[in-house]
Amino acid sequence: MIKKCEFNNIAFLSRIYVNEQEVNKYITDLNKMVTAVNILQEVNTDNVIPTTHMTSMRNIWRQDTVKSSTNSVKKILFNNAPEAENCFYKIRKVLNI
Amino acid sequence: MLVNILILNNKINKVNNEMEKYETMIGLEVHMQINTKSKIFCECSTDFGCQPNSNTCVICTSQPGALPLLNKQAIEAVVKTGLALNCKINVASNFSRKQYFYPDLPKNYQITQFSLPLCYNGTLKFIYKDKEKIINIQRIHLEEDAGKLIHKDNYSLLDLNRAGIGLMELVTSPELHSAEESFIFLNTLKDIVEYLATSQCNMEQGQMRCDVNISIRQVNQQTLGTKVEIKNLNSISAVQDAINYEYARQIKTLTDGGKVVQETRAWDSKLNITKSTRPKENCLDYRYFTEPNLIPLNLNDTLITKLYKEIPELPYLRKQRFMVSYQLNAYDASYLTSTKLLADYYEKAVKFSKNNKIAPKLLANWIATELISKLNVSKLNIDKSPVTSENLAKLIDLIISGKISGKIAKQIFVEMYKTSIDPVTLINKMNMKQISNESIIIALCNESIKENSKAAFEFQTGKVKAIDYIVGTVMKKSKGKANPQLVVKIIKELLKNSVNKI
Ligand SMILES: [Zn+2]
Numbered sequence: 001m002i003k004k005c006e007f008n009n010i011a012f013l014s015r016i017y018v019n020e021q022e023v024n025k026y027i028t029d030l031n032k033m034v035t036a037v038n039i040l041q042e043v044n045t046d047n048v049i050p051t052t053h054m055t056s057m058r059n060i061w062r063q064d065t066v067k068s069s070t071n072s073v074k075k076i077l078f079n080n081a082p083e084a085e086n087c088f089y090k091i092r093k094v095l096n097i
Numbered sequence: 098m099l100v101n102i103l104i105l106n107n108k109i110n111k112v113n114n115e116m117e118k119y120e121t122m123i124g125l126e127v128h129m130q131i132n133t134k135s136k137i138f139c140e141c142s143t144d145f146g147c148q149p150n151s152n153t154c155v156i157c158t159s160q161p162g163a164l165p166l167l168n169k170q171a172i173e174a175v176v177k178t179g180l181a182l183n184c185k186i187n188v189a190s191n192f193s194r195k196q197y198f199y200p201d202l203p204k205n206y207q208i209t210q211f212s213l214p215l216c217y218n219g220t221l222k223f224i225y226k227d228k229e230k231i232i233n234i235q236r237i238h239l240e241e242d243a244g245k246l247i248h249k250d251n252y253s254l255l256d257l258n259r260a261g262i263g264l265m266e267l268v269t270s271p272e273l274h275s276a277e278e279s280f281i282f283l284n285t286l287k288d289i290v291e292y293l294a295t296s297q298c299n300m301e302q303g304q305m306r307c308d309v310n311i312s313i314r315q316v317n318q319q320t321l322g323t324k325v326e327i328k329n330l331n332s333i334s335a336v337q338d339a340i341n342y343e344y345a346r347q348i349k350t351l352t353d354g355g356k357v358v359q360e361t362r363a364w365d366s367k368l369n370i371t372k373s374t375r376p377k378e379n380c381l382d383y384r385y386f387t388e389p390n391l392i393p394l395n396l397n398d399t400l401i402t403k404l405y406k407e408i409p410e411l412p413y414l415r416k417q418r419f420m421v422s423y424q425l426n427a428y429d430a431s432y433l434t435s436t437k438l439l440a441d442y443y444e445k446a447v448k449f450s451k452n453n454k455i456a457p458k459l460l461a462n463w464i465a466t467e468l469i470s471k472l473n474v475s476k477l478n479i480d481k482s483p484v485t486s487e488n489l490a491k492l493i494d495l496i497i498s499g500k501i502s503g504k505i506a507k508q509i510f511v512e513m514y515k516t517s518i519d520p521v522t523l524i525n526k527m528n529m530k531q532i533s534n535e536s537i538i539i540a541l542c543n544e545s546i547k548e549n550s551k552a553a554f555e556f557q558t559g560k561v562k563a564i565d566y567i568v569g570t571v572m573k574k575s576k577g578k579a580n581p582q583l584v585v586k587i588i589k590e591l592l593k594n595s596v597n598k599i
Contacts, residue, residue: 064170088254
């Protein structure tokens with residue numbers, strides 16, 4: 001079961017602000033999900049091959065060719081940014097790690 | 098003064114004694130940018146030095162709904178590198194998401210590989226202090242690079258041109274024991290990868306970067322010491338400096354009675370120190386899960402065999418062969434095999450030469466001195482050399498057959514470099530052919546003996562070195578074109594004859 005400290009850590013990692021009143025509501029919801037998953041965990045999967053995707057397709061890839069996006073697309077992308085300086089996105093200062 | 102020196106010596110001895118008690122365990126995580134034209138999950142160019150954010154699209158800026166398109170060449174490059182490093186290949190492999198928030202990562206997760214890396218359990222062999230050393234490679238996996246941040250005083254600038262370029266991450270076991278060993282390991286790896294052409298490993302362009310895990314433990318201790326990770330190393334010499342610094346810091350911490358803390362430290366290349374980065378506690382959880390937007394891989398034998406066959410002769414073996422086939426010493430052989438282009442140029446020249454006894458050594462000398470210094474000045478790679486390997490071989494053959502002297506050859510070489518014309522044409526054009534016609538040389542020698550009668554007398558009375566004056570005069574008169582061996586022989590005969598006459 002998820003405890004309050006774990007919940008706060010998940011919220012921090014996801015960069016989601018949760019106020020004190022909401023915390024208990026979300027913990028209750030998340031624990032309902034965990035309970036549901038725990039029920040699934042009871043199914044015997046000894047003879048089941050681990051699967052990550054529902055498709056039987058494999059090796060979907062492309063050749064190494066360059067195709068630049070159009071200038072108008074680049075302009076739209078760039079103009080989405082709240083702030084820019086020359087051709088850079090301008091962002092809040094981050095720690096240099 | 099003497100007392101001070103004694104105290105200082107004692108202090109140094111004490112530190113040295115302490116150092117002998119410990120051994121260092123170093124593991125490396127090497128990131129190498131994969132040599133593809135386009136990024137790993139989109140068709141944007143990977144060119145370096147373009148206008149910021151000009152090589153971006155909806156995929157590498159992570160617009161909602163944009164889906165990755167895997168570049169087959171990136172898979173091939175990693176598998177080929179793994180095969181060359183004796184790795185096992187996970188033919189059934191897939192991608193995972195590693196979640197973290199940082200502005201250089203627009204999706205807020207990095208696509209990487211987690212439980213099924215493309216390559217695992219490999220080895221890299223190198224020579225250290227004349228002994229063969231084998232380091233285990235735990236894995237090589239494929240992932241995407243992040244963007245580039247430029248930090249200003251109170252804000253940062255972001256360029257996403259690098260975001261989404263394919264990276265291979267190679268992880269070694271903690272089996273390296275010193276900065277010097279790590280240095281040789283990285284250089285050997287770089288040489289191999291450059292031979293494979295799977296990464297250009299250009300340090301200035303950040304194409305090869307390294308994280309270092311380092312711990313120290315008392316000699317004979319079985320368990321590993323506390324591991325410290327150093328990030329931010331973007332040159333092989335920085336790796337060396339950081340290891341040396343961290344090794345001394347950890348020993349000092351322990352001998353002062355302290356404890357080494359498990360942490361991540363950053364290398365400060367300006368101050369030449371490592372600094373603690375103190376990340377928020379208990380927050381490091383990447384919550385890996387399988388990337389749903391990329392179909393799993395199942396590489397077939399045909400592809401793996403094809404990649405295996407494409408692996409060229411690697412630098413270590415090529416060096417050994419050069420030493421045996423061309424009678425080169427270890428120094429020349431490792432120099433000539435340091436890059437594939439250089440080794441290819443040399444071998445082509447050797448094959449063009451008609452002489453296979455002296456030419457290999459002469460070619461090695463000419464390439465390492467005359468040619469490389471000129472190429473360095475004009476900032477050209479050997480494959481763009483104005484003197485082709487065929488023309489250099491022709492020049493060397495002319496020297497060996499005695500048609501030109503070494504001195505004349507150097508003058509011709511300068512012209513060859515300027516004009517790319519072959520040496521035979523140049524010799525005729527420049528009227529540089531060596532004079533081997535005896536009657537012409539006899540005449541020149543007679544003249545020179547007369548002009549240096551004092552030297553001639555000295556030679557006849559036993560001062561052997563005096564002949565050099567006369568030879569020098571002949572060479573000057575012939576503008577360097579007289580065959581020097583013939584000149585010496587004729588002067589000696591002439592002087593001997595005149596002694597007999599006396
Ligand atoms: Zn893109």
